[in-house]
Amino acid sequence: MEDFLLEHIRRHITLTEEEGKTVLAAMRRRKLKKKHFLLQEGEVNQSSFFVVSGILRLYSVDANGFEHIIQFAAEGWWISDMQSLLTQTAGNLYIDAIEDSEIWQVSKPDIDLLYQKIPALERYFRLLAENAVAAYQQRFVSSLSQNAKDRYASFCRLYPGLILQLPQKHIAAYIGVTPEFLSKMLNQLNNPS
Amino acid sequence: MEDFLLEHIRRHITLTEEEGKTVLAAMRRRKLKKKHFLLQEGEVNQSSFFVVSGILRLYSVDANGFEHIIQFAAEGWWISDMQSLLTQTAGNLYIDAIEDSEIWQVSKPDIDLLYQKIPALERYFRLLAENAVAAYQQRFVSSLSQNAKDRYASFCRLYPGLILQLPQKHIAAYIGVTPEFLSKMLNQLNNPS
DNA sequence: CGCCTGTCTTAACCTGGATTAAGTTTTCCG
C-alpha cells in the first residue's frame, strides 16, 4: 500500500519513477486516532491531507455548539479547509478522524515546490479541484431543492459505502437535520404503516 | 475592453504576447439577451463561459417548477455546469442571463488543445477551481449552520455589489427562501417596531 | 466483567419558513 497515492495520481497524469520519488519525499505520514484533530477553528490550514486509510470529516461548529459536516473524506480522498489553505489565514473549520486513520500530508510551501519541479501536478490538482466543484454544485442542487427524505436518498445513492460505515448522527449533520429527526424519518421509511 | 480576459488571466499567470493571441483565437464571442439560455436541463454543457459584461445565473428547477440558484456570475467570472462539462453527459442545470450580457466561451475540445499549447493555463484554471472550492465550502457553512436572516447577512457581506443589482426574487432563490418570506424578513429588518 | 459515556429512539410540543391568495407597484415594450 506504499504506492496508494502514486497510483491515485497516475490515474490522472503520468509520472516518471523519479518524479514519483520526489512526490513521496514531500509527504509527511502520520496516524490519527479517532476523534483527534488535524485542524481546529482559529488555526491556519498549513497542509493538504490525503487519506490512506480510515475516514475524516470537515465541519463547522455553529454558535450553539452544533456540528455541520461539509465533507467526508474516505480512503483516496484529499481534504482541507480550502479558504484557509489558499489565503494562509485563520480558518473557521475543523477536520478530525471519525475512525483511526492514516494520513499523508504536504505542506503548502512543499506543494508549491512540487509544482515547480513537476508541472504535471498542476493538471492533477486542477482535475481534482474541478471534480470537487462538480460535486459541490450537485450537492447544492440537493440541498436547495430537496426535502430531508430526498436528501437522505441522494446521499445513499451517491455514497452507498459511507451509509454502512458512518454513525447516524454524522449523516444527520451532513444532510442538515437533527439526529432525532433522522431517526424518526428512518423509522417511517421502514414502517410505512 | 478587448483585453479584459487576458488581464484576468495575467493576474494569475504570465502569458507571452503570442500565447495571449492563441487564447483569444480560441474564444467565441456572443451577446446574450436577458432571459436567454446558455444551457438548459438535458443538454450537454459543451463550453466554459466567461462573463465580459452583464450577469448570469446557474440554477436548477425542482419538481414543482421552483428555481434554486447555485451561483451567480458577474463580470470577470467563469461559469459552467461542471458535472456536465467534465463528463460530457446531459446535465440537470440551467444557465441564463439576468441582464443583457456579453459572453466569451471556449469549447471543451478547444480548452484541451489550449492546455497542450500553453501548459501554464493548467495553473490558471487550477487556481480558479480551488477558489471556487473555497467559496462553495464557505457557502455550505452558511447554508447548513445559519438561519435565513443570517444567510441574507452573509450574502450582503460577501457580494455587496450584487444586492444592489439583483431583483429580490433571485436573492431569495440563492439563499434558499421564498420571495414572500424574504420580503417579510426585509420589512422586519427595516421596521424593527 | 461491569460501568459509563456515547448513540439511538420515542414522543409531546414548538416555530421558522412555506403556501395560498389578494392586492399594489414597477417595468418594460409596443
Place this chain on the structure above:
DNA sequence: CGGAAAACTTAATCCAGGTTAAGACAGGCG
C-alpha cells in the same frame, strides 16, 4: 404614452423539521 406582465407586499393558515426530555441500548475501556 398605455396596458400587460413582472416584481414586490401583506396576511392568514399550515407543516416540516426543531426542541426538549426521557429512556433504551450499545460498546469501549479500565
